[in-house]
Amino acid sequence: MLILSRKKDEKVMIGDSIELWVVDIRGDSVKLGINAPREVKVFRGEIADEIEAANQAALASRLDLPFPDLQDTPNTPSK
Amino acid sequence: MLLETRAYGTVEIEETQLLEFPEGLLGFEEYHKFALIDAHKKPFFWLQSTQDVKIAFVLIKPSTFHDSYEPGITLEELAPIGAESVSDCLIFAIVTILEAGPMTANLQGPLFISKSTRKGMQCISPKDEYRTKHDILEEMAARSE
Numbered sequence: 001m002l003i004l005s006r007k008k009d010e011k012v013m014i015g016d017s018i019e020l021w022v023v024d025i026r027g028d029s030v031k032l033g034i035n036a037p038r039e040v041k042v043f044r045g046e047i048a049d050e051i052e053a054a055n056q057a058a059l060a061s062r063l064d065l066p067f068p069d070l071q072d073t074p075n076t077p078s079k
Numbered sequence: 080m081l082l083e084t085r086a087y088g089t090v091e092i093e094e095t096q097l098l099e100f101p102e103g104l105l106g107f108e109e110y111h112k113f114a115l116i117d118a119h120k121k122p123f124f125w126l127q128s129t130q131d132v133k134i135a136f137v138l139i140k141p142s143t144f145h146d147s148y149e150p151g152i153t154l155e156e157l158a159p160i161g162a163e164s165v166s167d168c169l170i171f172a173i174v175t176i177l178e179a180g181p182m183t184a185n186l187q188g189p190l191f192i193s194k195s196t197r198k199g200m201q202c203i204s205p206k207d208e209y210r211t212k213h214d215i216l217e218e219m220a221a222r223s224e
Contacts, residue, residue, distance in 0.1 A: 039155035043203045051188035051203065052106035054175065054211035058185070061137050061176040063086045065120045 082114055084127045085135040092116065097129070098192060101159050104201045105188060110134050113199070115192070123174065126190070138171040139184055144219045150189050150204035157191055160198035168193050174215070183212040 004012060012020040018040065021033035034042050082092045098113045112129040115138075122143045128134035141148035154165055162168050168191040172184040186209040192199035 037155075038153050039158060041156060041203060043205055047187065047203055048105060050211050051185065051201070054185045054188065055104055055106050055136070055173060055201075057177070058136050058173045058175040059134070061174065062178060065118060065123055065137065065176065 082127065082129060083132045084114075084116065084125065085132055086118070086125055086127075087116075090116070095197070097197065098126075099198045100200060101198060102200055104136075104190075107134065124171065126171075126173075137174040137176060138190065139174050139215065141170060141172050141184070141186055141189070144184070144215045144222070145186065145213065146222060148186065148189075148209075149206075150186070150202065150209060151206050152189070152191060152202045152204065156202060157193070157200070160191065160193045160200050161196040162191070162193040163195055167195050172213075175212070181214040182216060184215050185211045186213050187211045 006012060006022045008022050008025050010022055014020065017037050019033075019035040021035075022030060023033045024031040036042055080092060080094070081089050083089050092114050096114045096116065098115055100111050100113060102108065103110050110128045110130055114127045114129055116125040116127055118125055118137065122139060124138040126136045126138050148170070150170070152165065154162065157165065157168065160168075171190045171192070172186050173188070173190065174182060174184050176182045187204050188201050188211065189204065190199055190201055
């Protein structure tokens with residue numbers, strides 16, 4: 001893994017088209033700015049893990065969908 | 080054709096209900112073939128794997144319970160499914176219904192399905208307001224107040 005030291009307002013280039021800026025540093029929190037082509041997906045690292053966990057949880061859903069027919073009851077009864 | 084489903088046993092489905100997910104879903108990258116089936120209860124759908132009967136997800140259209148859902152997915156991101164436009168896509172959220180606890184929908188990782196290519200993918204919304212667990216009934220109740 002390449003590890004670089006950067007100060008506030010300095011940037012890192014990834015390839016020709018991705019710029020990573022250190023926008024602000026406060027305590028143990030770093031604010032980053034990212035310029036990337038639109039086809040490059042940029043998201044917080046833990047999000048993909050969260051979605052994967054949500055997909056796993058969804059597989060255990062009950063089969064009977066034990067809820068009122070929502071379209072017929074817009075005023076949903078309390079749980 | 081006949082398809083074995085987790086929810087309803089063996090059912091008859093049309094060719095037009097078959098979908099391809101070239102990249103699978105997050106954590107389920109090896110499953111590429113699915114069928115979209117109306118659930119017996121509105122407004123739900125089932126996304127049933129045609130490769131493994133155990134792999135099946137309950138889906139809901141976000142508009143059913145959430146106003147103006149705009150996950151911020153660009154046409155460029157939809158290249159894997161060959162979508163002609165963002166509006167060419169049906170958008171679904173995966174629902175989790177456990178024995179206890181609220182029924183939740185994942186608005187952070189929506190499914191986009193191109194109507195023209197019948198291919199689908201799971202996207203990741205870059206917006207912080209969307210989470211993996213939106214309480215469906217609570218949001219519907221808040222909307223109707």
